[in-house]
Amino acid sequence: MNLDLVNTFAAVNYPSSLIEEAVNELSKFPGVGKKSALRMVLFLLKQTPSDARKLGEAVINMREKINYCKRCYNVSDYDLCNICANPKRNLQTICVVEDLRDVIAIENTNQHNGMYHVLGGVISPMNGIGPDELKIDELVMRVKAEEISEVIMALSPTPEGDTTIYYLSKKMAGLDVKISTISRGIAIGGELEYADEITLGRSIVTRIPYQM
Amino acid sequence: MNLDLVNTFAAVNYPSSLIEEAVNELSKFPGVGKKSALRMVLFLLKQTPSDARKLGEAVINMREKINYCKRCYNVSDYDLCNICANPKRNLQTICVVEDLRDVIAIENTNQHNGMYHVLGGVISPMNGIGPDELKIDELVMRVKAEEISEVIMALSPTPEGDTTIYYLSKKMAGLDVKISTISRGIAIGGELEYADEITLGRSIVTRIPYQM
Numbered sequence: 001m002n003l004d005l006v007n008t009f010a011a012v013n014y015p016s017s018l019i020e021e022a023v024n025e026l027s028k029f030p031g032v033g034k035k036s037a038l039r040m041v042l043f044l045l046k047q048t049p050s051d052a053r054k055l056g057e058a059v060i061n062m063r064e065k066i067n068y069c070k071r072c073y074n075v076s077d078y079d080l081c082n083i084c085a086n087p088k089r090n091l092q093t094i095c096v097v098e099d100l101r102d103v104i105a106i107e108n109t110n111q112h113n114g115m116y117h118v119l120g121g122v123i124s125p126m127n128g129i130g131p132d133e134l135k136i137d138e139l140v141m142r143v144k145a146e147e148i149s150e151v152i153m154a155l156s157p158t159p160e161g162d163t164t165i166y167y168l169s170k171k172m173a174g175l176d177v178k179i180s181t182i183s184r185g186i187a188i189g190g191e192l193e194y195a196d197e198i199t200l201g202r203s204i205v206t207r208i209p210y211q212m
Numbered sequence: 213m214n215l216d217l218v219n220t221f222a223a224v225n226y227p228s229s230l231i232e233e234a235v236n237e238l239s240k241f242p243g244v245g246k247k248s249a250l251r252m253v254l255f256l257l258k259q260t261p262s263d264a265r266k267l268g269e270a271v272i273n274m275r276e277k278i279n280y281c282k283r284c285y286n287v288s289d290y291d292l293c294n295i296c297a298n299p300k301r302n303l304q305t306i307c308v309v310e311d312l313r314d315v316i317a318i319e320n321t322n323q324h325n326g327m328y329h330v331l332g333g334v335i336s337p338m339n340g341i342g343p344d345e346l347k348i349d350e351l352v353m354r355v356k357a358e359e360i361s362e363v364i365m366a367l368s369p370t371p372e373g374d375t376t377i378y379y380l381s382k383k384m385a386g387l388d389v390k391i392s393t394i395s396r397g398i399a400i401g402g403e404l405e406y407a408d409e410i411t412l413g414r415s416i417v418t419r420i421p422y423q424m
Binding site: 012013014015016017018019021022024025026028029030031036038039040041042043044045047049052053054055056057058059060061062063064065066067074075076077081082083099100101103104107108 | 224228253254256257261268272273275276295311319
């Protein structure tokens with residue numbers, strides 16, 4: 001067997017510096033490697049130059065012109081986002097989330113009619129993210145200033161999420177506000193045998209009364 | 213069970229038109245859905261505006277300034293690509309490929325020292341790609357003009373690839389040139405039990421003499 005044939009780890013020489021540059025930039029996206037980036041480049045080469053320009057400019061405009069809601073720090077086209085500006089929402093309840101995706105996911109459930117507060121991440125010393133990088137002081141100030149009755153912690157049930165919830169609840173310890181977290185347990189429609197042991201175990205410890 | 217909770221197919225309302233535009237554009241990439249595109253957007257929001265601009269401009273520049281080799285139609289920064297301009301390559305052998313990725317893959321094997329000819333696709337009536345969309349006439353003209361001794365068909369062993377090879381060989385039927393295809397069979401290092409039946413069956417029919 002000719003071992004030269006099994007040469008999968010060779011450095012790639014791109015035939016054009018423009019291609020190389022585009023592959024390098026696109027492969028910075030999370031989950032996109034050099035091969036996927038090259039596939040994207042080939043897709044772009046089949047589009048018209050004006051279509052490719054539209055894509056490139058959408059990326060540039062989005063980052064340069066993006067605006068954040070002055071109250072909840074969600075992305076927004078205006079100074080107040082659609083949710084904060086909506087007079088029908090419950091102003092006394094704040095749902096604390098990590099980022100934009102969580103706002104979209106929770107809005108899609110139609111189960112939360114209150115406000116949001118977008119932290120911009122969770123405390124993660126491993127990734128160099130401390131409390132000062134997040135909108136934590138802003139949350140505490142909102143709770144003090146806006147007569148908030150409940151803060152719902154809707155952070156991922158990971159060590160980082162739990163640490164952040166702990167830190168936030170310490171920060172708000174003296175304030176007259178109810179703090180809750182979204183319930184954790186077996187996913188609805190999920191099968192018990194596929195649930196992980198920790199979730200299953202805690203779902204027994206934190207069992208709830210059955211309601212007909 | 214509250215069925216409102218199982219609301220996974222709801223249309224997404226993005227909180228900003230800039231985000232929506234970027235998600236729509238990025239989700240045009242093959243294999244990228246709205247969720248992956250939103251993940252890319254969140255990644256971009258964590259980058260500096262100048263990093264996002266670098267990415268956007270790499271895409272725009274690549275598509276607008278891309279140049280193709282006048283001889284083999286591979287992408288190239290110059291009128292002749294590095295391979296066509298290399299005097300050490302064998303000018304009499306042309307390897308016919310679908311696109312840029314195949315050139316990169318074959319170059320990485322170090323097993324082909326000849327020229328290339330990039331068709332730009334394969335004949336695919338289902339996708340509206342006929343022979344006129346591909347660099348087929350250009351290949352026939354090259355074979356006539358450049359004293360080519362062998363044309364190696366390195367197209368994917370799919371119905372479209374096979375159709376294209378058949379069409380090309382008909383087109384070159386009267387010319388004094390040897391036509392070959394890359395060998396098909398069981399992948400080196402692959403296990404027989406996982407090979408599909410058609411490949412395995414044909415690898416027996418097209419068996420080759422054993423060489424010590």
